[in-house]
Amino acid sequence: MKPLSPTDQLFLWLEKRQQPMHVGGLQLFSFPEGAPDDYVAQLADQLRTQHGVTRPFDQRLSYKLGQPMWVEDEHLDLEHHFRFEALPTPGRIRELLSFVSAEHSHLMDRERPMWEVHLIEGLKDRQFALYTKIHHSLMDGVTGMRMVTRMLSEDPNEMGLPPIWALPHRQRTGRDENAPSLWRSVAHLLGSSGKQLGTVPTVAKELLKTINQARKDPAYDSIFHAPRSVLNQKITGSRRFAAQSYCLTRIKAVCQAYGTTVNDVVTAMCATALRTYLMNQDALPEKPLIAFVPVSLHRDGSAEGNQVGVILANLHTDENDPSQRLMNIHHGMQEAKDRYNHMSPEEILNYTALTLAPAAFHLLTGMAPNWQTFNVVISNVPGPSSPRYWNGAKLEGMYPVSIVLDRLALNMTLTSYNGQVEFGLVGCRRTLPSLQRMLDYLEDALTELEAAAGL
Amino acid sequence: MKPLSPTDQLFLWLEKRQQPMHVGGLQLFSFPEGAPDDYVAQLADQLRTQHGVTRPFDQRLSYKLGQPMWVEDEHLDLEHHFRFEALPTPGRIRELLSFVSAEHSHLMDRERPMWEVHLIEGLKDRQFALYTKIHHSLMDGVTGMRMVTRMLSEDPNEMGLPPIWALPHRQRTGRDENAPSLWRSVAHLLGSSGKQLGTVPTVAKELLKTINQARKDPAYDSIFHAPRSVLNQKITGSRRFAAQSYCLTRIKAVCQAYGTTVNDVVTAMCATALRTYLMNQDALPEKPLIAFVPVSLHRDGSAEGNQVGVILANLHTDENDPSQRLMNIHHGMQEAKDRYNHMSPEEILNYTALTLAPAAFHLLTGMAPNWQTFNVVISNVPGPSSPRYWNGAKLEGMYPVSIVLDRLALNMTLTSYNGQVEFGLVGCRRTLPSLQRMLDYLEDALTELEAAAGL
Numbered sequence: 039m040k041p042l043s044p045t046d047q048l049f050l051w052l053e054k055r056q057q058p059m060h061v062g063g064l065q066l067f068s069f070p071e072g073a074p075d076d077y078v079a080q081l082a083d084q085l086r087t088q089h090g091v092t093r094p095f096d097q098r099l100s101y102k103l104g105q106p107m108w109v110e111d112e113h114l115d116l117e118h119h120f121r122f123e124a125l126p127t128p129g130r131i132r133e134l135l136s137f138v139s140a141e142h143s144h145l146m147d148r149e150r151p152m153w154e155v156h157l158i159e160g161l162k163d164r165q166f167a168l169y170t171k172i173h174h175s176l177m178d179g180v181t182g183m184r185m186v187t188r189m190l191s192e193d194p195n196e197m198g199l200p201p202i203w204a205l206p207h208r209q210r211t212g213r214d215e216n217a218p219s220l221w222r223s224v225a226h227l228l229g230s231s232g233k234q235l236g237t238v239p240t241v242a243k244e245l246l247k248t249i250n251q252a253r254k255d256p257a258y259d260s261i262f263h264a265p266r267s268v269l270n271q272k273i274t275g276s277r278r279f280a281a282q283s284y285c286l287t288r289i290k291a292v293c294q295a296y297g298t299t300v301n302d303v304v305t306a307m308c309a310t311a312l313r314t315y316l317m318n319q320d321a322l323p324e325k326p327l328i329a330f331v332p333v334s335l336h337r338d339g340s341a342e343g344n345q346v347g348v349i350l351a352n353l354h355t356d357e358n359d360p361s362q363r364l365m366n367i368h369h370g371m372q373e374a375k376d377r378y379n380h381m382s383p384e385e386i387l388n389y390t391a392l393t394l395a396p397a398a399f400h401l402l403t404g405m406a407p408n409w410q411t412f413n414v415v416i417s418n419v420p421g422p423s424s425p426r427y428w429n430g431a432k433l434e435g436m437y438p439v440s441i442v443l444d445r446l447a448l449n450m451t452l453t454s455y456n457g458q459v460e461f462g463l464v465g466c467r468r469t470l471p472s473l474q475r476m477l478d479y480l481e482d483a484l485t486e487l488e489a490a491a492g493l
Numbered sequence: 494m495k496p497l498s499p500t501d502q503l504f505l506w507l508e509k510r511q512q513p514m515h516v517g518g519l520q521l522f523s524f525p526e527g528a529p530d531d532y533v534a535q536l537a538d539q540l541r542t543q544h545g546v547t548r549p550f551d552q553r554l555s556y557k558l559g560q561p562m563w564v565e566d567e568h569l570d571l572e573h574h575f576r577f578e579a580l581p582t583p584g585r586i587r588e589l590l591s592f593v594s595a596e597h598s599h600l601m602d603r604e605r606p607m608w609e610v611h612l613i614e615g616l617k618d619r620q621f622a623l624y625t626k627i628h629h630s631l632m633d634g635v636t637g638m639r640m641v642t643r644m645l646s647e648d649p650n651e652m653g654l655p656p657i658w659a660l661p662h663r664q665r666t667g668r669d670e671n672a673p674s675l676w677r678s679v680a681h682l683l684g685s686s687g688k689q690l691g692t693v694p695t696v697a698k699e700l701l702k703t704i705n706q707a708r709k710d711p712a713y714d715s716i717f718h719a720p721r722s723v724l725n726q727k728i729t730g731s732r733r734f735a736a737q738s739y740c741l742t743r744i745k746a747v748c749q750a751y752g753t754t755v756n757d758v759v760t761a762m763c764a765t766a767l768r769t770y771l772m773n774q775d776a777l778p779e780k781p782l783i784a785f786v787p788v789s790l791h792r793d794g795s796a797e798g799n800q801v802g803v804i805l806a807n808l809h810t811d812e813n814d815p816s817q818r819l820m821n822i823h824h825g826m827q828e829a830k831d832r833y834n835h836m837s838p839e840e841i842l843n844y845t846a847l848t849l850a851p852a853a854f855h856l857l858t859g860m861a862p863n864w865q866t867f868n869v870v871i872s873n874v875p876g877p878s879s880p881r882y883w884n885g886a887k888l889e890g891m892y893p894v895s896i897v898l899d900r901l902a903l904n905m906t907l908t909s910y911n912g913q914v915e916f917g918l919v920g921c922r923r924t925l926p927s928l929q930r931m932l933d934y935l936e937d938a939l940t941e942l943e944a945a946a947g948l
Contacts, residue, residue, distance in 0.1 A: 055510065055600055079582035118731055118922065121595065124579040124615055127534035140576065144599045145510055149729035149923060160579055160615070274604035276573055467573065468604060 042106045042175060049175040050099075050106060052401055052443075056275035058145050060152065061179040062171045062439030063186055064138055064281060064462070069164040070194075070430030078159035078166045081429075082122035085157060088204045089116055094176050095203040098151045111151050119153060119203065125160035134161060135474065138169050139279045142439055142464065152176050155201060165434065170202060179440060180419055183453065190426035190433060199429050242403045249395045253409070261350055261393050262409045265323035267316065269413045270445045273466035280465075280474040281437035283458040288484060288493075295491035296361070298368040301418055303487070304459060305331065305371070306364040308416050308450050309353035310483035311476050316355070318475075327353045330393070330412040333375070348390045349374040350412055360483065361490040400445055414448050415440075421453040421460070437462035448473075497561045497630060504630040505554075505561060507856055507898075511730035513600050515607065516634040517626045517894030518641055519593055519736060519917070524619040525649075525885030533614035533621045536884075537577035540612060543659045544571055549631050550658040553606045566606050574608060574658065580615035589616060590929065593624050594734040597894055597919065607631050610656060620889065625657060634895060635874055638908065645881035645888060654884050697858045704850045708864070716805055716848055717864045720778035722771065724868045725900045728921035735920075735929040736892035738913040743939060743948075750946035751816070753823040756873055758942070759914060760786065760826070761819040763871050763905050764808035765938035766931050771810070773930075782808045785848070785867040788830070803845045804829040805867055815938065816945045855900055869903050870895075876908040876915070892917035903928075 042050075053059040069077050091114055098111040125133040137158065146152045152173030159166055172182050189202050200206075252258040284307075292303050308329070316322040329351045351374070354366040378386060393411045400406055419438065426433040437460050438451035447469040453460045461480060465473040497505075508514040524532050546569055553566040580588040592613065601607045607628030614621055627637050644657050655661075707713040739762075747758050763784070771777040784806045806829070809821040833841060848866045855861055874893065881888040892915050893906035902924040908915045916935060920928040 056602070056604065076582060082581065113923075115922070115926075122581045123592075124581040126537065126577045126579040126614055127531060137578075143602070145730075147511070147598070147730040149511065150731070159581055275600075275602040276605070467570070468568075471570075 039100075039102070040108045042108065046175040047106055049173065053145070055145060056273055057443060058143070058275075059175070059441060060142075060146055060171050060173045061177075061182060061441060062138070062142055062169060063179075063182060064134075064279075064437045064439055065168045065170075065186065065433060066134075066161075066435040066437075067166050067168070067428060067431040068434055069166070070432075073164075073430075078157065079122075081166075082157055082159075085120055085122075085155075085201055086116065088120075088201055090200075090204050091116070091151075092203065092205055092207050095119075095151055095153055097176065099148055099175075114151065118147075118150060119155065120201070121154060121156045123156050123158050125158060127160075129160045129162045131161075134158065134167055135279055135281060138281075138439060139277050139467070141169060141171065142279055143275055143277045143467075146171070146173055153203065155203065166431070169439075171439075174441065179438060179451070183419055183421065183436075183438065186436065187422055187426070190422075190428050192424060192426060194427045194430055194432065196427065197429050242399055245395055245399050245402070246407075249392070249399065249407075252392050252395070258389075258392055261411050262396070263325070264328040264350075264410045264413050265325035266410075267323050267327065267413050268319065268321045268469065269312075269327075269448050270410060271447060271469050272444050273442055273447050274468040276467040277442070278465050278467040278470070278473040279439055280463045280477050281435075281439075281461060282477045282480070283435045283455075283460050284480065284484060286454065286457045286459055288488065289459060291493050292364075292484070292487045292491060295493060296364055296368070296487075298364060299371075300459075301331075301333075302364065302368040302371055303484075304418065304452055305329065305351055305353070305416060306360070306367050306487065307480050307483040308414075309355055309363060309367060310360055310486065311479035312353065312414065313355040314479040314482065315473075315476055319471075322355060324356065326357075327355045327414065328412045329353050329414050329416045331371075331416050331418075347378050347386050348393050350393055351416070360486045364487060397443075397446065401443065404444075406445065410445070414450065415446060416450045416452075418452045421455045423454065423456065425456050435460055440464050442466055494555075494557070495563045497563065501630040502561055504628065508600070510600060511728055512898060513598070513730075514630070514896060515597075515601055515626050515628045516632075516637060516896060517593070517597055517624060518634075518637060519589075519734075519892045519894055520623045520625075520641065520888060521589075521616075521890040521892075522621055522623070522883060522886040523889055524621070525887075528619075528885075533612065534577075536621075537612050537614075540575055540577075540610075540656055541571065543575075543656055545655075545659050546571070546606075547659055547662050550574075550606055550608055552631065554603055569606065573602075573605060574610065575656070576609060576611045578611050578613050580613060582615075584615045584617045586616075589613065589622055590734055590736060593894060594732050594922070596624060596626065597734055598730055598732045598922075601626070601628055608658065610658065621886070624894075626894075629896065634893060634906070638874055638876065638891075638893065641891065642877055642881070645877075645883050647879060647881060649882045649885055649887065651882065652884050697854055700850055700854050700857070701862075704847070704854065704862070707847050707850070713844075713847055716844075716866050717851070718780070719783040719805075719865045719868050720780035721865075722778045722782065722868050723774065723776045723924065724767075724782075724903050725865060726902060726921075726924050727899050728897055728902050729923040731922040732897070733920050733922040733925070733928040734894055735918045735932050736890075736894075736916060737932045737935070738890050738910075738915050739935065739939060741909065741912045741914055743943065744914060746948050747819075747939070747942045747946060750948060751819055751823070751942075753819060754826075755914075756786075756788075757819065757823040757826055758939075759873065759907055760784065760806055760808070760871060761815070761822050761942065762935050762938040763869075764810055764818060764822060765815055765941065766934035767808065767869065768810040769934040769937065770928075770931055774926075777810060779811065781811045782869065783867045784808055784869050784871045786826075786871050786873075802833050802841050803848050805848055806871070815941045819942060852898075852901065856898065859899075861900065865900070869905065870901060871905045871907075873907045873909075876910045878909065878911065880911050890915055895919050897921055 049059040096110050097108040100107050100109040154171045156169040185202055253262055289303050293300055331349045331351045333347055333349050352370045354363045357363045396407045396410050436455050438453055439462055440449040440451045442449050442464055447466040449464045451462050463476055504514040551565050552563040555562050555564040609626045611624040640657055708717055744758050748755055786804045786806045788802055788804050807825045809818045812818045851862045851865050891910050894917055895904040895906045897904050897919055902921040904919045906917050918931055
């Protein structure tokens with residue numbers, strides 16, 4: 039029996055029927071060489087026998103004197119958590135994304151350990167997929183991604199690899215306290231009162247006071263300038279998930295031509311795609327969109343190792359020229375990193391907290407403040423750079439499926455794998471119609487940059 | 494724009510994440526003669542073009558001055574409501590039931606018209622299925638079943654039959670005000686205060702007073718005698734759906750042998766199956782289980798046509814002998830009907846309301862009273878007696894998928910179709926493990942009665 043941390047309690051507290059608080063991941067595999075046609079059904083039969091469920095997958099919620107605790111589920115019903123499912127004809131990626139969109143919209147049962155693994159057959163070209171869904175209070179996305187990687191092997195001949203819920207226990211699992219997290223910052227803002235979420239109105243009042251002071255302070259003035267946009271409406275309960283791989287070699291060639299980082303280029307791709315998407319809806323704000331981008335800050339000589347910060351990246355969606363947009367983003371990111379280099383850890387924490395304050399205020403009170411600090415979350419989590427296998431099946435792609443929130447109707451999470459950049463976009467399906475078109479716009483954005491550089 | 498009735502508001506108000514308030518139906522079809530292998534995919538393509546959504550399927554919730562209203566959804570996204578899906582290998586009825594169990598557990602999006610139709614391919618033996626899910630505030634189960642029947646034809650050659658959401662509008666659609674309904678009785682109990690559900694505590698207090706008076710009244714004493722059982726625990730959010738067809742000819746032969754009605758025999762089958770199920774869990778109460786059975790009361794010479802009443806059927810689960818159990822049930826049902834024959838409509842309404850009072854009190858307050866009037870709902874809704882077709886595809890079976898509630902963890906709803914009695918059992922998966930075994934126990938119960946009658 040272990041009490042939930044204030045951050046983890048926050049995920050329970052923020053969850054509503056139109057705002058589920060689980061994260062997910064989609065993995066695409068090809069059949070091992072020489073596998074029979076009913077390979078996936080055989081795999082399902084094997085997985086159904088994997089009853090040795092390890093931490094934290096055996097933990098369910100329980101309340102003791104009003105305090106939420108994790109306790110072991112003594113009646114764990116694997117059939118509820120592991121599900122074997124199939125795509126309808128013709129079994130394209132489109133049907134897969136549509137399946138994940140629907141599943142990602144559903145709340146999980148709080149009486150049971152809050153995770154599900156869906157093994158999906160019926161994909162064309164001898165492929166299959168795993169969609170894993172875990173409540174954010176049980177595990178964050180970065181940890182989830184790491185566990186998914188731990189499940190895999192670099193050796194196509196290694197067999198007997200268990201599924202994620204039966205991984206042998208490691209000394210240091212659970213969440214990485216240094217990973218970038220919007221949530222930990224929100225919990226930091228709540229401070230010690232985070233433990234008593236009943237006092238939220240008081241906390242929110244304090245928060246509002248801090249924000250109003252900061253807005254008057256010229257040093258922080260620049261962070262309250264995100265425009266209003268359709269991305270920042272109330273959300274509904276249905277989701278659209280869109281995902282695609284883009285070739286890292288192409289992106290690196292663009293980096294070299296412009297003298298930028300990979301992160302600059304993918305951020306510019308997102309910026310251009312968002313610009314096209316909003317222009318087609320006649321909904322592009324005059325002022326540039328601002329993205330919330332968690333970054334790792336390598337501070338030389340620092341004993342703490344990686345510090346984590348948040349960059350409010352100006353996406354320059356008001357700029358017409360794609361190359362200029364990339365260069366502007368590059369300079370903006372560079373400036374932000376330089377600014378961090380001159381800040382103390384204390385100042386970084388304060389700065390991060392302030393960028394989050396309006397969003398936190400809204401999440402806590404349901405009231406929409408008159409200002410916002412960002413429009414969209416663009417998060418990039420590194421993944422394995424060489425091929426991975428699961429019991430002989432080659433991993434072809436892996437895509438994050440994150441969370442959207444009221445007033446943050448779109449989340450763009452990226453990862454990298456074996457020479458690919460993997461984009462996973464999640465949006466509120468009602469607020470952001472035809473989100474899947476963004477995949478084409480991302481491709482167009484890359485092609486434009488290549489063309490402008492003469493590649 | 495139309496305000497919701499007090500009864501319909503109740504379904505919104507009672508809904509929680511572990512207690513979704515939608516009803517469903519599962520229809521099993523066989524391919525038309527000579528249909529191609531990709532018949533279901535072609536059907537899906539046709540259905541995707543059926544954008545002419547008719548009442549009430551185009552209605553979504555909206556609030557005006559705090560009052561819930563039905564308004565037309567002007568941005569109806571058919572892709573959200575109509576879903577083409579597939580069963581995993583080997584595509585047996587077992588995989589179909591498992592699919593429906595999972596889907597029936599999910600809450601619907603309140604921002605949209607609250608219905609979904611799932612077209613399911615991948616069944617063995619050239620079959621396919623439709624699972625239709627409708628929020629109880631939009632349509633009750635009986636009306637839903639009728640609309641599903643209206644969708645079908647007696648003629649295997651009739652083509653161009655629209656799906657349920659595009660049926661031409663009829664003069665008298667919506668709910669049948671004479672249909673048996675636990676819910677209408679609950680709304681009746683709430684009386685005029687039903688309109689202001691904010692005053693529920695007051696209503697609950699009044700209700701409690703009425704119940705306590707009735708318990709002292711010898712005339713009503715008999716209705717407060719249902720035992721405690723595992724069927725009457727708090728429920729969780731996950732469901733198990735089990736369904737099967739039983740041959741009406743066999744059931745009728747048993748009726749003839751014992752001189753009972755079809756309804757007596759199916760009630761006895763339910764009783765025996767429940768008895769076996771609970772005995773295997775070492776959880777059979779000493780006192781007999783009581784079932785809530787809505788019945789139509791044909792009153793000769795009455796101008797009102799069908800009156801509706803509720804029988805609290807003693808299931809005689811304390812009786813060891815199956816034939817004796819059937820005869821006891823038969824006599825009990827007969828007595829209850831005779832009693833109704835001597836009651837005025839006013840008295841019937843009062844009696845019905847009282848049988849429901851403890852359940853209503855619990856639903857409204859969340860407090861578990863010390864007494865209950867019934868343990869399980871057994872509902873029998875008549876269906877078509879001759880074969881039906883949908884654009885040439887023969888309907889092989891149709892099964893109701895109903896609602897379970899806190900302290901009513903099992904619902905057994907039956908219908909009839911073309912020489913079959915169709916059982917649809919829905920239960921809380923956690924409270925009632927391995928509910929699917931009830932299907933075998935129902936079959937055993939019928940076989941036992943046949944054997945005892947020398948059939």
